[in-house]
Amino acid sequence: MVERTNNGNYWREEIEESTSPSALHTSLRVSPVNSNRDSWQYSDRLKWYLLSLGNGDISLEDVGGYPVSMRFPKYWNDTLNEMVENTRKDKHEWFCVVGVDRLNQRVLIPRRVAQGGLKMISHNLHKEQVDLAKEAGADMIIGSFHTHPSRHEYRGLIKRFFLANSLLSAHDFYALLVHDEEVFSGAVQTNKQDALIFKSRQTKVEKDMTYLPPGYRDQNSFADYWYRTLGYKYNPEEQTTERVDKKSVSTDEWNDAMWEVNLAISRKHHLAIYRGNVGFGLGRFYPPSTNSQYDDFLKGKTSKVPELPKL
Numbered sequence: 001m002v003e004r005t006n007n008g009n010y011w012r013e014e015i016e017e018s019t020s021p022s023a024l025h026t027s028l029r030v031s032p033v034n035s036n037r038d039s040w041q042y043s044d045r046l047k048w049y050l051l052s053l054g055n056g057d058i059s060l061e062d063v064g065g066y067p068v069s070m071r072f073p074k075y076w077n078d079t080l081n082e083m084v085e086n087t088r089k090d091k092h093e094w095f096c097v098v099g100v101d102r103l104n105q106r107v108l109i110p111r112r113v114a115q116g117g118l119k120m121i122s123h124n125l126h127k128e129q130v131d132l133a134k135e136a137g138a139d140m141i142i143g144s145f146h147t148h149p150s151r152h153e154y155r156g157l158i159k160r161f162f163l164a165n166s167l168l169s170a171h172d173f174y175a176l177l178v179h180d181e182e183v184f185s186g187a188v189q190t191n192k193q194d195a196l197i198f199k200s201r202q203t204k205v206e207k208d209m210t211y212l213p214p215g216y217r218d219q220n221s222f223a224d225y226w227y228r229t230l231g232y233k234y235n236p237e238e239q240t241t242e243r244v245d246k247k248s249v250s251t252d253e254w255n256d257a258m259w260e261v262n263l264a265i266s267r268k269h270h271l272a273i274y275r276g277n278v279g280f281g282l283g284r285f286y287p288p289s290t291n292s293q294y295d296d297f298l299k300g301k302t303s304k305v306p307e308l309p310k311l
Contacts (some may be wrong), residue, residue: 010136011108012075040070054100054140063200066272068289071281079109087147095121095146097129099138119239143184167258170223173265192278202270230257
């Protein structure tokens with residue numbers, strides 16, 4: 001678990017990787033980010049977008065207005081790499097929140113991260129980390145990251161998740177949707193493939209999940225609903241997902257189904273999905289970009305994962 005420390009030791013030091021002119025920040029406080037740019041480097045674009053959201057200066061980007069690619073800063077990647085190494089050692093998911101310090105114009109990510117369960121980050125752990133971050137000086141929590149082991153037990157079989165399958169679970173989507181302040185959620189696998197989802201201006205934060213039957217609007221019911229659309233079901237006692245007809249599935253079949261779940265939830269709630277590599281960059285996979293390789297991949301015309309757009 002994260003230890004209580006003074007503010008200076010709690011957060012990882014932010015090191016600017018390029019010069020960010022104050023004029024850019026001033027312009028963002030007046031008008032939304034220029035969404036026509038293909039790429040958001042952190043210090044020149046992404047940082048100021050997140051800070052401006054934290055300040056309440058601008059609204060969320062349109063779902064189709066997010067850039068084709070973006071890049072995290074080194075001090076974020078340092079924390080993500082630490083989380084990956086922890087998961088490699090103990091097979092648990094690890095978790096951290098990302099906050100905003102309005103006074104000092106900083107996007108904050110902690111030095112120390114929290115150990116979750118073998119298969120899930122609990123609501124209590126999420127709340128604990130939010131409370132600790134705010135005690136350490138974060139004015140607002142804007143997002144979170146957690147790890148996924150690259151090997152999962154699935155009905156007694158070991159399923160491997162390869163390059164194409166840095167996906168979020170239905171539970172991950174639910175956690176983002178019900179936390180009003182947070183605008184993004186990311187998952188990183190032990191092979192350092194990562195996935196990220198962003199809320200958009202069109203996202204309806206349906207706390208009631210009104211398309212679900214009354215009494216079945218909790219996180220497990222949300223997951224089960226979406227998995228059943230692809231012929232799977234969620235078992236809350238074992239915290240596993242399996243075929244409704246009990247048939248075994250190949251790794252490719254499993255991964256294809258989980259990707260379809262990611263797409264279906266994103267369409268319903270108007271979320272942008274990114275996938276990429278820790279330390280390199282992320283490409284937008286939904287909504288599709290004008291890159292025909294992405295379109296073919298999303299439409300199932302090819303199983304080859306497109307190369308990330310150059311940053």
